[in-house]
Amino acid sequence: MLLGYSKSFAMAAAARIVNGLSGGTAGIANTYLADVTSPDERPQYMSKMTAFIGIGLALGPIVGGALYTWGGVEVACLSAGVVSLLNFAFIVFCLPESSAARAGHAAAAPLPGANSSPTVSTQSSGLPCKLWVLFAASVFQSPIFVVFDTFANLYVTERFYDGDEKQGTILFSNCVATIGVCLLVVPLLLYNPFLKCVGFNASIVVGTSVMVAGLIGNGLAPSPWVFLATTMVWAFGFQLMGPVVPVLISSLAPPSAMGRAFGLFQSFGNLSRVVGPTVLTPLYNLDHPSVFYFLGASISVVGCIFLFVSRSVSVAPPSVREVAVSPADEAGESCRPAESATLLTRQVSGGTASSYQQFGAMPGQLALLKSGGVPGLVRAQTVEALLPDRLSLEQHRSMSIP
Template sequence: MQKGLRSPLLPIFLIIFVGLMGFGIILPLLPLYAEVFRAKPATIGILAGSYSLAQFLVTPYFGALSDRYGRRPILIISQVGTVLSYLLLGVAGSLPVLFIARLLDGISGGNISTAQAYISDVTEEKDRAKAFGLIGAAFGLGFILGPAIGGLLSQGGHYGRAAFAAAALSLLSLLLTIFLLPESRTAELRKQVRQPRLIDMAGVKQAFGIEQLGLLLIVFFVFTFSQAGFQSIFSLFGERRFGWGPKQNGLLLAYVGVLAVLVQGGAIGPLVRRFGERRLVQSCLLLVGAGLAMTAFVTRWPLLLLTVLPLGIGASVLTPTLNSLISRESPQRDFGWIIGLSQSAAALARVAGPLVCGPALQYLGTPAPLLIGAGCVVLAWVYAMRLHEPALPASDPRFRKA
């Protein structure tokens, strides 16, 4: 870690918060926007997956580019693409244009993985889970305000208006990057990185050859699959189960965002010190699985507020903790590429999840996507149980104070 670089966590927090607020505006509205063009649930699943398919293909490459040329220029390039994609979404007059807009955003969507690599650059290993938790709180804050804003702006079917608001927020995030964010990657480290390759199968094989890193990537993939499938059909789940529209769906996502902020903003550090990262991963996978299974059978919305508690709390702990473990198992020289690879695995899961859960909702009924997700989380737990100890930071020399 470069000394004196703790302060950049504030601008990266602001950048992620503003960017995710724009993303939060769009996410719950996209299925309803697609229905305007008479898209079926299966087609909506493909639309949701198109963004992640593009990310799957390019995110490791963007990560490698950030290793070679620095985090800051890659963040700027990816954010420009996000602004353009939201503008295109705002003027979309057909379903194919919606697909083009989502693909463009996915192709340029290296900003989150690059921001995570930035955090790995500027934090010590013992503080990394807490730092990822604070950034996760920025995600949560973005999802508190974003869906609520999107729900209000889209009243009466004005989905284009919400997309323009997302573009404005993404432009603000871009300006914050340009004017506030210093480079975190030293010239010495950049020189050690080989020329990035768009397809690097040798590097993938090497990463999965590291036993713990390979297990973590598998757990991250399966967990993300379960979340992506549920998220992609959540608006339709709320519509069919409770008769909800954009406003109610947006408020529920804001409620989940509040949970994420409370957990990730203050609880990650103490939890890691008390239980260790690996044990947290194993326990929280069980929480998420229970939350998905219970939500599948909820018929009244007040009970839904209770069943999403274990789901929201577990997922809020899992995401930063898995990211921290993955970065700890990665060589410093290749932080960007490895984190890009993990995000590529997550993107593949976000392609597969909607492709499975959209048709499951259409042909098997409303509970099916959630039960599929619960089963996947149990599978992730089986893999997570193979992660090595020590689980307690007190017995891990990387956590001992000098």
């Protein structure tokens, strides 16, 4: 609203500062989801949250462009302010507090024999070094949208429309709408089949390559439609990489530090968003297309970091985070964790011996698992509780299938 009433550069700058101070909502939403979901559910719900953000990004520029054409920047900004107030009211009056859910997850009963020594508890409260590597990746990944927002409108206006700001703004709005469509379609419809086809690490490689190609295409685009098409290319690649961050953070961060990990990731990104446009302004003045080439190089660094962390961490999709239990366990006679409300009965398909070994299955169980003689499958509360270094041989045998 302040931006809509701005009559000078100072007022507009103050409005942007206020906007920046309130720009950490994505990190807060991730923290809230970390509180109210189990570890295996978080990547799925975070991906869905991205899709719903995509709905807003797809519809917002279209509606905003129409409002701008009809009533100017004042009407567009004031309308956006009203939507923000409605969203704030919904959060305050309709969204339940997450502390109760967080306490419930913290109080969930561990698996029998799980190590709960003070040493383990102390270690689990810290953040692994690889998480800080992910935070560093955020410095290179986060500027892409704010830099695109800062320079793309100026770039297309000067290159394609000889300074016609109205035509340049319309093209830029179409680009943002295209990004929103990709944010909606890829997480909801395309990511899971793509992941099953190529695998997690390959999804990082493909997503990085597609993003770099699209950003380079932005700099080389000879016409507005080519610029729009290449924007869609890198937005598509960004969504192929999008779920990588919550999956890796969920795999690395202890449950008690999940919210802190997402918050720090967002903080590193916010710092980069503040510094990025200022640092890249001289580069844009020197050579306009070079900004897009720089973004392509930054995404290449991000992809390498993600791949390094992923290859050094055991990342498994939720569909294979399962362990076998006996019929007695299904009846509730010996499987105490099954009493927890966080456990769901699921079916596993396409498992391999290495996957079973990863989750603690002993060699004697592998033949039965692969032969299809498993009567039922129950998901454990956490993958970490099933790793071999957390259970003794006797505890493995107590979980084995008779």
